[in-house]
Amino acid sequence: MAHEESQASSATGDDIEYGIDDKPPAGESLLLGVQHYLTMVGANIAVPLLLADAMGMPDDVTVRFIGTFFVVSGIATLAQTTLGNRYPIVQGAPFSMLAPAIAIVGVVSATGGAAWQAKLLALQGAIITAALAEVVIGYLGIVGRLRRYLSPVVIAPTIALIGLSLFGVTQIADATNWWLLGLTVLLIVGFSQYLNASHRAFRLFPVLLGMVTAWLIAATLSVAGVYTAETSGYVDLAQVADAPAVLAIYPLQWGMPEFQLSLAIGMFAGVLASIVESFGDYHAVARIAGHGAPSEKRINHGIGMEGLMNVFSGIMGTGGSTSYSENIGAIGLTGVASRYVIQIGAVAMIVVGYVGYFGQLVATIPDPIVGGLFVAMFGQIVAVGVSNLEYVDLSSSRNTFVVGFALFAGLAIPAYMGGFESAAAFREGMASVSVFEPIVGVSVLGPVLGSRLVADTLFVIGGTGMAVGGIVALVLDNTIAGTPEERGLVAWERITEDESDFRTAWERWRDTGEASEPAD
Template identity: 40%
Template sequence: HYLTALGGIVAIPLILSKELCLTHDPLTQSLLISTIFFVSGMCTLLQVLFGVRLPILQGGTFAFLTPTLAMLSLPKWKCPEWTQNVSLVNASSPEFVEVWQSRIREVQGAIMVASCFQIIVGFSGLIGFLMKFIGPLTIAPTITLIALPLFESAGRDAGTHWGISAMTTFFIVLFSQYMRNVPLPVPVYSRSQRKFTYSRLYLFQIFPVLLGISISWLICCILTITDVLPTKPESYGYFARTDVKAMVLDEAPWFRFPYPGQWGLPTISLAGVFGILAGVISSMVESVGDYHACARLSGAPPPPKHAINRGIGIEGIGCLLAGAWGTGNGTTSYSENVGALGITRVGSRMVIIVGGVLMLLMGMFGKIGAVFATIPTPVIGGMFLVMFGVIAAVGISNLQFADMNSSRNIFIAGFSIFSGLTIPNWVNQNAALLETGIRELDQIILVLLTTGMFVGGFFGFFLDNTIPGKCTA
């Protein structure tokens, strides 16, 4: 379960690093990776022991990424030009440290305040009331628009070397789609027969992303040693080299205990809070579905309302902890690990508890975070192409629960998704036309209208609950 969640957890700090002005500071990237591992382990233990009490793993959420990126794209938080030039960046200088820490503190404050809403909704039982008004035509555009706006991030990283990115994508697709049903024989000792027997392990089905990244990483290492890849920083393909960030392995501490407020005292802005609230609502809806799927696959009865309320409330506490520790993200249940239950057919909570403890320990060993920070950029880009595509498709798949032969439903789904792409794009290019003269209000409007997930989800919610139609549709 730990290895299954690995790709998604590592991806989040790497996506945020550019907007936090950390493109050329792999050491801080490694610290963020270690922190999100630590908090994910802590939240997993809380959820399994005190929350919904199902074998479900917690990790960083992509639902928070879109509003976070929208918030950091405000003129106030645009990265200074010199932070994008590797020759001008001194990662230990007080000026540079303040640049990235001021940004992550703003994200921390927004997450901590927005998480209070999730805590209240969960423990008060309001989630059941809200779900009466949130159907597939709201969920589909919301989840789809979590991934679609990230195409620029995927293209930017993949474009550093399209050959390596395509190779990574090829391996992930090969393992996850073409070889998913190919078993590998694993020797297992049988006590009853008192001898070793062979068991089938569907390794490619469980770890396609990890295997794809590992093989591509190894090939990049070989190409680096043989100097097939260019050695000049300005040359195309340079960032496919494995020695570009190698110094972080020496600089990262062996042991480091992440703690609350490690980047300073969080700051709060209304714009950030409203933006993250959109992510919180999306995350809650997704988690409710995961709880039911997890119960079904683990052989447990459907979770009662009080268990769901507890689970959402604990997730809110998890987001509060993630904000306090400074991961730059929140926490949610991992659908990938719910799927892994169906493959492994092991529904024991103890397995997830051990996975949570592993994440806690990994978060305290700085060298492990440093290793992940050295993954070549185009390898990450290749992973993004697959990962974001799957997230978008998962969103669209929710439409199977609506009657798509209905012109009403076709209109709502299409209009919501298209508006969630069109309006943020226009607002980004014409922000000055929306200025009211009140800075705080301008920031709130800008963050909300540039968050496609909020725009699409709002239209889906409004239209689905106001346009007349049959309940069965």
């Protein structure tokens, strides 16, 4: 096989400026790669900041902690795009693993581990152990085998909920500087939708141009004294000057991880939610880049590589790694789906992680600007999910019921879970369940539902919209009677890439070696 995914590449849509296998000029690729990473900067800074605050980490250590997240993000992205599923998806800190991470920090604090190092080392051990299970799940093909039960009726609400569940992020929900957020939205939408035909730069760099313009305005207002340190939108340039020039980031930099099975079980719930989200991301990026739906082989290698990179993130001392939906929205806005561009951006992020000045400069981007970016992009992901319904019979009441029920459940159940202060509070509530107690005279479900394994798993998965919606749609779609044509399986099969269209790193290396051997 001398070509690389040629069948899939031929499906690239007309609105894609650069397809997955395209390589733009180096300078242009650098700007495009940085633009992709700017779309996820809010989450990749928010997660370490939340964890650092929960652990009571000193400010000087927090700077290195954030830098480590960027380094891990860059290396994980290079690994996924080179050795994993080879989709142009940025890897970064997962919110799906944040809830169990904070719960683990709370458990260690309650058992006398007051020092931030003790909390972080326990967290590292839990991530490494849970991630090893993810490696097994991926490379044994467990997730890929589920693909045969996944019709567009299941995939559509799962992907849509990725975008819908993000509308409540703090950069949007807690925004107070609405004019700066609105300005960012107007700039990005203006460049990408209204001015895209007037100049190629507006088509390729709408996010970069919008964010830089808004940041320069916010920085100018901050220097002029219009914005103060208490103002949302304030840019603290002094932080950049005070940042260390080079950060010492290396494996086991915080010490040897501590391994506790009970903590790892809680973290595994976050890993499961991450797997469901990544499964939807793979379909979303394939759809938006004009490729066929991912094959079982590609899915397995993607999940397996995410597991390996989660092990790596635990060794480095961060909060995990997973595919980023924000990056997929950027592809929809810019039409740039190049794997090469993502890899160039990944290298830039590794440099940013080690150079304190650059990392701190990125950290000065105000929340209202990040919120404006999210508003402009998240709708793209929802639309990608809904577009999968073109393959199903929408005149079928069973299809509309499954999709509508899954969407509602995917929004309602996480909202219910959000009413609990923590995983521990939910665990206490589950322990008090006594459905059969009036009949049998003893609590039957309480001890089971209130156990750490069951309660923490339900809390994390129940708080993840795409996991809830995906599971609900999966069960309903495979139990309610419906023909393959009605469910979109026949049309879906026609656009799914063949197993041979994806070659693993080993297969590509082997084929290269065979091609270099002299003929007999």
